[in-house]
Amino acid sequence: MKDLNNLFEKAKPFVEKGGKFHWLYSTYEAFYAFCFVSKNTSKSGTHIHDYIDLKRTMSIVVIALLPALLFGMYNVGYQHFGAAGMLNSTDFFKIFLFGFLKVLPIIVVSYVVGLGIEFLFAQLRGHQVNEGFLVTGLLIPMIMPVNVPLWMVAVATAFSVIFVKEVFGGTGMNVWNPALVARAFLFFAYPAHMSGDSAWISVSGIEKLADGFTGATPLAQAITAETANAPIPVDFWNSFTGLIPGSIGETSTIAILIGALILIFTGIGSWKIMLSTLGGGIVMALIFNIFGGNNTYMTMPFWNQLVIGGFAFGTVFMATDPVSSAQTERGKWIYGFLIGVLAILIRVINPAFPEGMMMAILLMNTFAPLIDYIVVQGNIKRRMKRSKIIA
Amino acid sequence: MLKTFKIGGIHPAGNKLSAGKPIEKLPLPKIVFIPIAQHIGAPAKPIVQIGDKVKAGQLIAQAGGFVSANIHSSVSGTVKKFAPAPDSGGYPKQCIVIEREGDEWEESILNKEENGDALDSKTIIDRIKQAGIVGMGGATFPTHVKLMPPPGKKAEILIINGVECEPYLTADHRLMLEKGEEIIKGIHLLMKALNVKKSCIGIENNKQDAIKHLTELTSGDPEVTVVPLKMKYPQGGEKQLINAITGREVPSGALPIETGAVVSNVGTTFAVYEAVLKNKPLFERVVTVTGKRLSKPSNFLVRIGTPIKELIEAAGVSSIEGGKVICGGPMMGRAVNSTDIPVSKGTSGVLLLPEEESKRGQEQDCIRCGRCITVCPMGLEPYLLATVSLKKQWDVAEEHNVMDCIECGSCSFTCPTNRPLLDYIRQGKKNVGGILRARKIKKQ
Numbered sequence: 001m002k003d004l005n006n007l008f009e010k011a012k013p014f015v016e017k018g019g020k021f022h023w024l025y026s027t028y029e030a031f032y033a034f035c036f037v038s039k040n041t042s043k044s045g046t047h048i049h050d051y052i053d054l055k056r057t058m059s060i061v062v063i064a065l066l067p068a069l070l071f072g073m074y075n076v077g078y079q080h081f082g083a084a085g086m087l088n089s090t091d092f093f094k095i096f097l098f099g100f101l102k103v104l105p106i107i108v109v110s111y112v113v114g115l116g117i118e119f120l121f122a123q124l125r126g127h128q129v130n131e132g133f134l135v136t137g138l139l140i141p142m143i144m145p146v147n148v149p150l151w152m153v154a155v156a157t158a159f160s161v162i163f164v165k166e167v168f169g170g171t172g173m174n175v176w177n178p179a180l181v182a183r184a185f186l187f188f189a190y191p192a193h194m195s196g197d198s199a200w201i202s203v204s205g206i207e208k209l210a211d212g213f214t215g216a217t218p219l220a221q222a223i224t225a226e227t228a229n230a231p232i233p234v235d236f237w238n239s240f241t242g243l244i245p246g247s248i249g250e251t252s253t254i255a256i257l258i259g260a261l262i263l264i265f266t267g268i269g270s271w272k273i274m275l276s277t278l279g280g281g282i283v284m285a286l287i288f289n290i291f292g293g294n295n296t297y298m299t300m301p302f303w304n305q306l307v308i309g310g311f312a313f314g315t316v317f318m319a320t321d322p323v324s325s326a327q328t329e330r331g332k333w334i335y336g337f338l339i340g341v342l343a344i345l346i347r348v349i350n351p352a353f354p355e356g357m358m359m360a361i362l363l364m365n366t367f368a369p370l371i372d373y374i375v376v377q378g379n380i381k382r383r384m385k386r387s388k389i390i391a
Numbered sequence: 392m393l394k395t396f397k398i399g400g401i402h403p404a405g406n407k408l409s410a411g412k413p414i415e416k417l418p419l420p421k422i423v424f425i426p427i428a429q430h431i432g433a434p435a436k437p438i439v440q441i442g443d444k445v446k447a448g449q450l451i452a453q454a455g456g457f458v459s460a461n462i463h464s465s466v467s468g469t470v471k472k473f474a475p476a477p478d479s480g481g482y483p484k485q486c487i488v489i490e491r492e493g494d495e496w497e498e499s500i501l502n503k504e505e506n507g508d509a510l511d512s513k514t515i516i517d518r519i520k521q522a523g524i525v526g527m528g529g530a531t532f533p534t535h536v537k538l539m540p541p542p543g544k545k546a547e548i549l550i551i552n553g554v555e556c557e558p559y560l561t562a563d564h565r566l567m568l569e570k571g572e573e574i575i576k577g578i579h580l581l582m583k584a585l586n587v588k589k590s591c592i593g594i595e596n597n598k599q600d601a602i603k604h605l606t607e608l609t610s611g612d613p614e615v616t617v618v619p620l621k622m623k624y625p626q627g628g629e630k631q632l633i634n635a636i637t638g639r640e641v642p643s644g645a646l647p648i649e650t651g652a653v654v655s656n657v658g659t660t661f662a663v664y665e666a667v668l669k670n671k672p673l674f675e676r677v678v679t680v681t682g683k684r685l686s687k688p689s690n691f692l693v694r695i696g697t698p699i700k701e702l703i704e705a706a707g708v709s710s711i712e713g714g715k716v717i718c719g720g721p722m723m724g725r726a727v728n729s730t731d732i733p734v735s736k737g738t739s740g741v742l743l744l745p746e747e748e749s750k751r752g753q754e755q756d757c758i759r760c761g762r763c764i765t766v767c768p769m770g771l772e773p774y775l776l777a778t779v780s781l782k783k784q785w786d787v788a789e790e791h792n793v794m795d796c797i798e799c800g801s802c803s804f805t806c807p808t809n810r811p812l813l814d815y816i817r818q819g820k821k822n823v824g825g826i827l828r829a830r831k832i833k834k835q
Contacts, residue, residue, distance in 0.1 A: 046748045046804045047717055047742075048558065049804055050807075057758075171756055172757050172758040172759060292628065327760065328761065328772065336629035380790060383643045383795070
């Protein structure tokens with residue numbers, strides 16, 4: 001650690017104002033801040049500060065994502081060897097290693113492209129590089145199908161970082177969740193690679209597929225099942241544990257729940273948003289159960305709705321993204337509830353969009369500032385009323 | 392379930408280093424600088440001349456109006472000069488400088504306490520006024536003004552503030568442990584002055600010994616109850632404490648008396664006891680001197696006007712290089728640039744904070760996490776107030792009730808992007824306050 005510090009100290013004269021490489025200062029500062037704590041002290045206002053800062057916030061989200069990511073890697077291998085009918089003859093590490101090697105390139109591409117652009121923009125503008133992309137760069141691979149071509153990941157990442165984040169002013173200024181926009185971009189630009197039966201399971205190198213193999217996700221199966229008599233495509237416990245086809249990090253509700261606990265316990269993810277999204281989803285699913293027609297999707301009990309697709313992942317990691325969500329207390333409840341309602345509504349009513357969660361969150365991201373505005377105006381009125389009673 | 396205030400609040404680390412240290416008398420200073428404005432309101436008018444001999448407890452400056460307070464000499468000696476000395480805000484304030492000779496007290500100060508049963512409300516308030524007592528929690532609002540509610544308003548309950556929610560500070564805690572009986576007597580005097588029959592002492596749960604001690608002392612007393620409170624900053628704020636104990640909310644822009652509650656700090660209550668029953672004016676107070684670099688964090692009984700460097704030296708530090716000196720607690724206290732500033736009636740602590748502890752990270756863009764809203768004890772939107780203050784949109788700031796801010800600093804404390812929200816909001820408050828005053832004058 002000391003050597004590293006010395007290195008930074010040595011490099012400092014070159015990048016400071018007047019130094020040879022002064023234009024590299026923001027890059028220097030970014031690496032320094034990543035390795036050490038910044039050196040300024042308070043002058044006025046409060047003299048002490050909570051231990052939480054942006055860096056720690058982001059690190060904790062990354063930690064919370066790890067269970068879902070590791071499980072996702074295992075599941076990629078599991079689905080592959082399952083498709084080949086070789087599950088019984090393959091050991092755990094081989095399965096994991098297969099998935100690891102499949103997922104790793106996507107993560108690397110996402111980070112390299114995203115961070116590259118962030119550094120470039122920070123450099124051009126003379127800003128600092130924020131830690132925000134550490135999370136976005138991990139979220140993007142986790143909501144991709146495993147068979148997505150790497151160049152698409154690169155294009156989508158570049159699109160979302162430039163047009164969703166940097167154009168609006170960087171970390172904290174974006175209206176939408178960048179990771180979800182990357183996903184939405186691919187969904188509309190290259191639908192063939194983002195849906196259908198071939199996107200979700202890596203079947204490359206398999207000579208003969210196992211009998212009864214479909215490759216479709218539970219969501220897709222639910223849509224194609226036409227009558228209520230058709231069996232629910234995947235049973236609750238399989239979806240809950242997550243050994244089903246789907247986007248890399250989204251399948252396992254239990255791994256996501258571990259992440260959710262980490263976020264709630266550290267106070268980083270808003271439990272209000274998570275709870276109200278859950279509530280909204282349950283309410284909408286119940287409405288369909290009671291009033292809906294008789295296709296499988298509408299009659300599907302709500303607990304099944306909650307564990308399939310991106311609902312759990314979106315609730316815990318996407319809806320709670322502070323930048324794009326509502327920030328007032330009451331706003332958070334409204335925002336989350338509407339996401340839950342819309343996600344189930346879109347997913348059930350419009351079979352062309354199996355992933356209603358993505359749409360729902362992006363839509364509510366758009367309305368979050370409006371929700372906040374209404375809540376804040378309401379607060380003013382309430383305070384005014386209170387003082388009038390007295391006067 | 393322990394009581395606490397309803398909205399917002401934070402949990403900074405307690406760091407009550409000096410909680411176990413009994414109150415000690417600080418050796419008397421050679422020279423004292425007694426500011427003539429130690430309270431909210433008009434400065435007092437000096438009534439002594441240069442060269443006059445004074446005794447400790449002698450009136451040296453008279454209240455300059457209704458909202459003002461008398462000032463007494465804290466030592467016996469000679470008035471040397473009238474000179475400005477910096478206060479904790481950094482601005483020079485006029486002081487009466489007295490060189491000490493011996494320690495002779497005014498004869499009217501009693502050694503034994505008088506029986507206070509026969510005193511009526513008016514006498515008690517009058518004695519408090521004579522003794523120059525102000526709110527000793529830091530706000531320094533003259534106590535006699537507080538005890539005379541405006542016409543039409545009636546006090547129903549007296550709340551004694553033993554919360555001491557600022558980290559590090561322990562002066563009130565020690566006072567409750569060592570002067571419990573006197574404080575209870577002070578409470579009864581205040582109740583009599585206000586003509587109320589009910590009183591609650593709010594103490595945070597981290598001071599179990601004080602809760603136990605005062606509960607025992609008040610066990611046979613139907614009028615006074617000790618209310619243990621859940622730990623949460625800023626519970627010691629007047630509005631927060633009223634909310635925690637009575638459940639009532641002080642309306643925007645109104646005084647606490649609107650809720651029928653009058654709040655008094657334990658330090659003030661002790662001073663009231665001494666003033667009324669011992670005829671002793673307010674010229675010394677308990678000050679916590681603390682910090683992790685001090686070899687002996689302490690609670691000192693200090694004469695008003697003592698330069699804080701004498702306190703720091705007595706607590707075991709000779710040099711203050713490489714850190715910050717703060718008058719008050721780490722949340723609301725003020726960093727000072729000189730250790731020559733004198734202790735005043737509102738100085739509850741002197742804190743030496745090492746550099747590592749007072750880190751303020753690089754300010755970044757808001758990530759709209761809403762933590763500041765969650766912690767704001769006044770239910771405001773700090774992020775919004777800070778933004779509009781930065782943009783100088785004073786009308787918007789006023790509309791969003793910027794004047795309700797109590798400057799507790801919870802928002803700055805919690806902001807993950809290190810935005811000095813309180814600094815910005817203070818700017819807004821100052822400007823909006825000016826606009827409001829100008830409007831009032833125009834109206835008249």
